[in-house]
Amino acid sequence: MTTSLHACEPHHHRWAGAVIAGAIGAILVVVALGLPREHAPLPAIARRAMLGALPDWHTTEPVNAIVYGYRGFDTFGETFILLAAVVGIGLLTRRKESRSGFLGEDLAHDAEQRRVHVGEHGVTLSEREALEAEAHEVGEGRDVWPLLPDAESVGTPGPERAEAMTVIVRAGIRVVAPILTVAGLYLVAWGYSPGGGFPGGAVALGVILLMYLSVGYRRLRRAVRPEVMEPIELAGALAIAALVVAGLLFAGSVTANFLPLGPPETIRSGGILQLFSVSELLEVGTGLTLAAFGLLTMGHEWSAVDPE
Amino acid sequence: MIVGNYLVAAGIFALGLYTVLTRRNIVKIVMGLSLMEASGYLLLLSMAYRARSTAPVLLDPPHGETTTQLAHGSVADPMLQNICLTAIVIGVAITGVFLAIVVRLVQHYRSVDADDIRALRG
Numbered sequence: 001m002t003t004s005l006h007a008c009e010p011h012h013h014r015w016a017g018a019v020i021a022g023a024i025g026a027i028l029v030v031v032a033l034g035l036p037r038e039h040a041p042l043p044a045i046a047r048r049a050m051l052g053a054l055p056d057w058h059t060t061e062p063v064n065a066i067v068y069g070y071r072g073f074d075t076f077g078e079t080f081i082l083l084a085a086v087v088g089i090g091l092l093t094r095r096k097e098s099r100s101g102f103l104g105e106d107l108a109h110d111a112e113q114r115r116v117h118v119g120e121h122g123v124t125l126s127e128r129e130a131l132e133a134e135a136h137e138v139g140e141g142r143d144v145w146p147l148l149p150d151a152e153s154v155g156t157p158g159p160e161r162a163e164a165m166t167v168i169v170r171a172g173i174r175v176v177a178p179i180l181t182v183a184g185l186y187l188v189a190w191g192y193s194p195g196g197g198f199p200g201g202a203v204a205l206g207v208i209l210l211m212y213l214s215v216g217y218r219r220l221r222r223a224v225r226p227e228v229m230e231p232i233e234l235a236g237a238l239a240i241a242a243l244v245v246a247g248l249l250f251a252g253s254v255t256a257n258f259l260p261l262g263p264p265e266t267i268r269s270g271g272i273l274q275l276f277s278v279s280e281l282l283e284v285g286t287g288l289t290l291a292a293f294g295l296l297t298m299g300h301e302w303s304a305v306d307p308e
Numbered sequence: 309m310i311v312g313n314y315l316v317a318a319g320i321f322a323l324g325l326y327t328v329l330t331r332r333n334i335v336k337i338v339m340g341l342s343l344m345e346a347s348g349y350l351l352l353l354s355m356a357y358r359a360r361s362t363a364p365v366l367l368d369p370p371h372g373e374t375t376t377q378l379a380h381g382s383v384a385d386p387m388l389q390n391i392c393l394t395a396i397v398i399g400v401a402i403t404g405v406f407l408a409i410v411v412r413l414v415q416h417y418r419s420v421d422a423d424d425i426r427a428l429r430g
Contacts, residue, residue, distance in 0.1 A: 012330050020325070021322045021323070024322060025318055028322070046385045046386055050378065054366055060365060061366070062366065063390055066390040067390050067393065082397055086401065088405045089408045092405070093408050198393055
């Protein structure tokens with residue numbers, strides 16, 4: 001880092017920032033004082049959703065009836081914003097592909113840099129060796145780290161280098177993870193969770209991150225790799241698009257229900273709500289997992305020697 | 309008094325904006341943007357609140373009310389809860405994109421100072 005972050009953190013235009021933020025804050029305060037408060041009657045649109053959830057959709061969750069029913073088109077758009085963001089994260093975090101032919105600038109640059117640094121800038125051979133050793137540690141040295149910390153005795157000095165956590169954490173998470181998974185899936189499948197697939201997907205990500213924390217990336221790598229997650233995510237997005245179009249074809253409007261409604265509080269209540277919700281669970285769960293692991297496993301793609 | 313929540317939301321928004329405007333550390337700028345998002349969630353959920361209200365769930369309404377009574381009585385606004393849900397998902401996705409860009413910027417410029425990132429300057 002070129003700037004020392006701890007000594008004195010640099011700021012930009014403190015006073016101008018304070019004036020602008022204060023002015024916008026003051027405008028927001030004036031607006032907030034005019035907003036409806038806790039004794040205001042419910043807006044007509046909210047009352048419509050409360051009264052319509054049972055007769056229209058046979059669901060006891062008005063929030064679900066709004067998310068996947070009355071405002072389904074909005075959720076459809078939101079799904080694809082999420083998909084675009086996940087694709088963006090994938091694009092930014094993925095490793096550079098090795099190029100060949102005319103596109104070998106990176107290799108040419110590395111070779112040139114090594115020559116320039118030894119020759120003109122007076123980097124000595126020992127410094128070069130140190131830098132290369134450091135690069136080796138950052139890159140390949142990772143695989144020699146122990147997977148489980150159990151072999152090291154408690155209280156060993158130095159940083160802990162194992163990927164996984166101790167047997168206590170692993171055992172705890174092994175107990176909790178299946179319960180969390182079943183609870184999350186149950187709430188989504190029976191339509192009891194407000195928001196359905198969105199909180200369900202967040203629970204799925206939580207379980208996967210707990211597993212990552214407890215057993216380490218190396219054991220989880222095969223399950224969370226993009227080749228597995230991306231088809232599931234796109235299948236969820238495709239199912240949502242198909243549901244929206246099917247509503248238009250069979251029931252005359254986008255996201256309208258075209259399935260028979262089961263009795264309330266069963267897995268078949270809600271018609272397309274449940275299908276939409278489960279598709280959203282697939283899309284959100286895998287999308288957030290892809291985003292999280294894209295960020296967690298980002299490679300170092302700078303050259304070992306600072307070009308400055 | 310729910311108006312207190314509104315004022316706190318406005319304050320958090322202004323605080324986030326101040327962070328974005330004055331900090332030079334790009335990680336902290338992203339944190340400021342997240343703070344501005346969070347103020348939106350607080351405002352939406354506070355606006356959904358009604359005095360002595362229950363959750364917008366039709367399963368076993370409290371005090372033996374029917375669902376019709378529930379809809380006309382005090383229940384939290386389900387529409388605003390839906391909009392907050394949407395906002396949270398979009399917020400998470402956007403923060404992820406920001407953080408990915410920040411990591412790439414830091415790797416390229418080897419600095420988290422926004423003033424060092426000026427390769428587009430003529």
